[in-house]
Amino acid sequence: MTASRLAADTPVDVRVQECLDAAVSYLRSLQHEDGWWKGDLATNVTMDAEDLMLRHLLGVATARTDAETARWIRSQQREDGTWATFPGGPGDLSTTVESWVALRMAGDDPAAARLVSAAEFIRSAGGVEKARVFTHIWLALFGLWSWDDCPDLPPELIFLPSWAPLNVYNWACWARQTIVPLTIVSAHRPVHPVDFTVGELRSGTPSAAHAPLWRLDGAFQRLDVVLNAYTRWGPRGPLSWLRRLALRRATEWIVARQEADGGWGGIQPPWVYSLIALQLMGYPIDHPVLAAGLRGLDGFTVHADTADGPVRWLEACQSPVWDTGLAVAALLDAGVDADDESVLKATDWLLAEQIDAPGDWQVRRPDLVGGGWAFEFANDGYPDTDDTAEIVLALRRVAHPEPERLRTALDDAVTWTTGMQSADGGWGAFDADNTDTTALKLPFCDFGAVIDPPSADVTAHVVELLAAEGRTETDECRRGVRWLLAAQEDDGSWFGRWGTNHVYGTGAVVPALIAVGMRPDDPVVRRAVRWVEEHQNADGGWGEDLRSYADPSWIGRGDSTPSQTAWALLALLAAEPGGEAVQRGLAYLVDTQRADGGWDEPRYTGTGFPGDFYIGYHLYRLVFPIWALGRYLRTTR
Numbered sequence: 001m002t003a004s005r006l007a008a009d010t011p012v013d014v015r016v017q018e019c020l021d022a023a024v025s026y027l028r029s030l031q032h033e034d035g036w037w038k039g040d041l042a043t044n045v046t047m048d049a050e051d052l053m054l055r056h057l058l059g060v061a062t063a064r065t066d067a068e069t070a071r072w073i074r075s076q077q078r079e080d081g082t083w084a085t086f087p088g089g090p091g092d093l094s095t096t097v098e099s100w101v102a103l104r105m106a107g108d109d110p111a112a113a114r115l116v117s118a119a120e121f122i123r124s125a126g127g128v129e130k131a132r133v134f135t136h137i138w139l140a141l142f143g144l145w146s147w148d149d150c151p152d153l154p155p156e157l158i159f160l161p162s163w164a165p166l167n168v169y170n171w172a173c174w175a176r177q178t179i180v181p182l183t184i185v186s187a188h189r190p191v192h193p194v195d196f197t198v199g200e201l202r203s204g205t206p207s208a209a210h211a212p213l214w215r216l217d218g219a220f221q222r223l224d225v226v227l228n229a230y231t232r233w234g235p236r237g238p239l240s241w242l243r244r245l246a247l248r249r250a251t252e253w254i255v256a257r258q259e260a261d262g263g264w265g266g267i268q269p270p271w272v273y274s275l276i277a278l279q280l281m282g283y284p285i286d287h288p289v290l291a292a293g294l295r296g297l298d299g300f301t302v303h304a305d306t307a308d309g310p311v312r313w314l315e316a317c318q319s320p321v322w323d324t325g326l327a328v329a330a331l332l333d334a335g336v337d338a339d340d341e342s343v344l345k346a347t348d349w350l351l352a353e354q355i356d357a358p359g360d361w362q363v364r365r366p367d368l369v370g371g372g373w374a375f376e377f378a379n380d381g382y383p384d385t386d387d388t389a390e391i392v393l394a395l396r397r398v399a400h401p402e403p404e405r406l407r408t409a410l411d412d413a414v415t416w417t418t419g420m421q422s423a424d425g426g427w428g429a430f431d432a433d434n435t436d437t438t439a440l441k442l443p444f445c446d447f448g449a450v451i452d453p454p455s456a457d458v459t460a461h462v463v464e465l466l467a468a469e470g471r472t473e474t475d476e477c478r479r480g481v482r483w484l485l486a487a488q489e490d491d492g493s494w495f496g497r498w499g500t501n502h503v504y505g506t507g508a509v510v511p512a513l514i515a516v517g518m519r520p521d522d523p524v525v526r527r528a529v530r531w532v533e534e535h536q537n538a539d540g541g542w543g544e545d546l547r548s549y550a551d552p553s554w555i556g557r558g559d560s561t562p563s564q565t566a567w568a569l570l571a572l573l574a575a576e577p578g579g580e581a582v583q584r585g586l587a588y589l590v591d592t593q594r595a596d597g598g599w600d601e602p603r604y605t606g607t608g609f610p611g612d613f614y615i616g617y618h619l620y621r622l623v624f625p626i627w628a629l630g631r632y633l634r635t636t637r
Helices: 012-029 046-058 063-075 093-105 113-124 133-141 155-159 173-188 216-236 240-256 268-280 288-299 320-333 341-353 385-395 403-419 456-468 475-487 502-515 523-534 562-575 580-592 620-635
Strands: 301-306 309-314 606-609 613-617
Touching: 012 320, 012 580, 012 620, 046 063, 046 093, 046 133, 046 268, 046 288, 046 309, 063 093, 063 301, 063 309, 093 113, 093 133, 133 173, 155 173, 155 240, 173 240, 173 268, 240 268, 268 288, 288 301, 320 341, 320 385, 320 620, 341 385, 341 403, 385 403, 385 456, 403 456, 456 475, 456 502, 475 502, 502 523, 502 562, 523 562, 562 580, 562 620, 580 620
Parallel strands: none
Antiparallel strands: 301 309, 606 613
16 A cells, blocks of 8 residues: 555655556556557456357357356356346346356256356346346347247338437437347347256246336337237238348448447447347358457457466457546646657557547538547447547647647547537537437337437536637537536536446536636535535545445445545545545545555446446546546645
8 A cells, every 4th residue: 555655644745646656657557559558348247148148149159168258157146146237236137147048058057056046036036037128139049038028129110210219310329239230130030949948037927017008108018019910920921022121221231330340339239239130131150240240259358367267258348549538638637748658659549549430420410520539449430529528638738749630630529529519508428419218118128228318427528628628608618518507416416427426427527617617616516515525435535336326325325436536536626625525535545555556446437328237447446546636736736
């Protein structure tokens, strides 16, 4: 610990500087020779169970991949027999079902204690009958669930114009890239039988009754009955030509969106379902499209040696662009020179990653020219405003040897980001005006966010960008600020869409409001500061459990973490840098630092889908504390 290297009565600024220097040194050591940073991105074993099942489905599973994946899945099972979606969270029914099935597929004995306890939990939680739709689809692929009991997704959706409800562009980018291949899967209804059943996972729970017909969800439930009948019989009749055309059009849509790394959208769900869909459409496993997709998945696989043997697990996504932008900002906040070699290498790498290609975002903004950044190594079709805002905020501070080149890139990025503002004044991550909630009523939509409306954290980052660029008086900035003010919660905090949760949202919004000129004594800011101070833990840190997305009693509550402590400090340092809460927060970071300059963070603090899917960003525990420590020292000198 850093604290052990310095006497307790050492001035706080000296202790913070020592801590910061060690953290910066550690961050430098993690930079790739090409200039980028990337921390592992951990999620849950659903990714690994589905990867194992996918390989069996496509016929590419090997004894080695089965053994290493199964070993990893077993290692993540908890004492109560369950698997959770985040460390410290409750057992999750669908994750446990998929893990049980994957282990059975890998050859585990159903009488083994681990599977017996898992089955007991599944039955007690309502049985496999209560699992989510995605889980039922995976079971149906292997004959373990009836396709008739899965919501139907007709490929004819591909024909709906962009103004129509439920057209593919009304779904969030991650959802549309999942829905389109699933329409092909739903149309084919393939079954690859396995030599076991899920009888011991059933509880006998009866199906829920349909909602009333006059409600939208009730109408969709009855429409699903009709669509299921059409999928069984219609394509053989006079409309068979329409089904064939829809399947062909959906296939072309998928292939057109394959990225350079072989994937789709840089994330697991559309990737795996696209591979399944294309094979169903006749693509052989050695076809260049499928071969590239499988190679790309291998690039998302993390291998490690354990006491029980080698394991493999799958990253649901990779975050090098995001991580690199945050790392550059951290170094600059830490006082590293603006023309530092590490900063310049990262800047050149980021400039090469800027996207000027067209993408789905142009459906809503057809006249807007590209200029944003994506999250991943390869995702040119889906840049996002959040990455772009943070990268501009970092790179505009760099003393680049080609200043005109840098300024041109930043101007393009600012223009694109500003143009992605939604009609209500806020910013979503990937699309503008992606706010139609009709899809939420579909029987299919029982898991995860499927639209991309504006959020406080993204909007705050863009507003902070506009302020840094001297655009506080523009209509776009004023509308963004009004959106943020309207989004403040009654308790003074802001909801965090992409980070956990109100600590993240508040840590983003307060610096943005101060940046546009709001006074620290403004009632809006004072309420936010009071909320942050009231939720500081006894150890001086801050933490918010992921259960806060589903249970309001957890809002602002949880074990302290380095990243969440840093987010809280960023809010306080912008509005009230001299308070006691700041000193206690700094002491927490100093006292919990490892000897190598990093921090431990077993809790997840990233959010994929609020309430459903969470992320452990391994670099968050380092870059955000550097931000906070560096900004503190800047306020005292």
